[in-house]
Amino acid sequence: MLREYRNKATLGYFIMHVSNETFKGDGITDASLKSINTFVFNKGADQEVLIDEIKYRMPPFSVLPLMYNQHFVFEHPETLVAWQFNREFYCIVDHDAEVGCVGFLFYGIHHPMFVLLNKKEMEDLSDIEKNFSEEICLEDGFQGEMLRSLLKRLIIKITRIAKKQVKSYSDFSNEKMDLIRNFSLLLEGNFKKEHEVKFYASALNKSPKTLANFxxxxxxxxxxxLIHNRIILEAKRYIHYTDKTAKEIAYELGFENPEHFSRFFKSNTGKNISAFRKDD
Known part of the structure; x- marks a missing residue:
């Protein structure tokens, strides 16, 4: 079952999937999903999930946040509950940074982040799921605001649980964790053009050495x-999900010399682009 809310004025879009056999994320090939973030709620047994062509096991009784640009396929999507939303629905401006589209769950340290739930937390999220199911069917003037309120409640709940489970988060101050998050945000917005640490360090008012030491x-x-990994990840997405040539991919990712990009790709993956595409 798929139920959705759309606001034609703001282009806000919210989707709820329950027992939906076709639920998956089509990455960069699907323009409608380009700005949609996802929460997946697994209430049953563990199952395999393929994220950007890498296999993981999603544990039972867990939640998985997925960013807007990730391609994903679940082994048993019909057993899952998922909520998806775009920036226009929830993140018109980046307020409430910790519980918004630029918060800890999407721009923290660990990706993918499987957030494990105890019995009480499972009950809490099941209650939120029930509330979502009720509100998604009520087509009145309050529907959008109620769905946003429930989404914020969901994000706060999952953020609290996740922070307890990520040891490195409790080891460092909010200021230090914000630096990691802000670096990730800068990287996401600039990796196709800026390949050097000095750009990101300058934008964060740090020296490259200070940033590296941190x-x-x-x-x-x-x-x-991290910069190299992000470039390689995007290159793999182009190879897997588009018909772009190696030269076109090189230019897309800010390499003026395609041969330089080819050497960069091989040094980071162990394969040249044609061999990687052949193995796909």
Missing amino acids: FAICHELSPLK
Whole structure:
């Protein structure tokens, strides 16, 4: 079952999936999903999920936040509950940063983040699910605001649970965690043009050395490695989900020299682009 809410004036879009066999995210090939974030609620057994062509196991009794640009396919989508929303529905401006489209769940340290739920938390989310099911059917002037209120409640609930489970979050101040989140936001908006750490450090009012030292303490990857990983991830998405040539992908990702991009891709994946596409 799929139920949706649309606001023609704001282009706000909210979707609720329950026992929907066709539920999946089609990544960059589906323009309608380009700005949609997703929460997946697994109330049953563990199952496999393919995220950007990488296999994971989604644990039982867990929630998985998925960003707008991720491609995903679940082994048993009919057993899941999922909520999807675009920026126009919930994030018209980036207020309430921790519980918005730029918050901890989408721009934190760990991705994918499987948030495990205890019995009480399962009951709480099941209650929220029930409220969503009721409101999505009430087509009146209050529907959009009620759905947004429920979504904010859901995000706050999951954020609280997730922060308790991420050890590194409790180890560092909010200021330090905000630096990681702000770096991730900058990276998402600029990785196709800016490939050097100095750009991101300057935007964050830090020196490249200070930023690198900070990530050495707070993150398992350096800023440069995160930049490279994001470029490679996007390159793989183009290879998997489009017919773009290697030269076209190189230009899309800010490489003026396609040969330089080819060497960059091979050094980071161990394969050249044609071999990677052949293995797909």
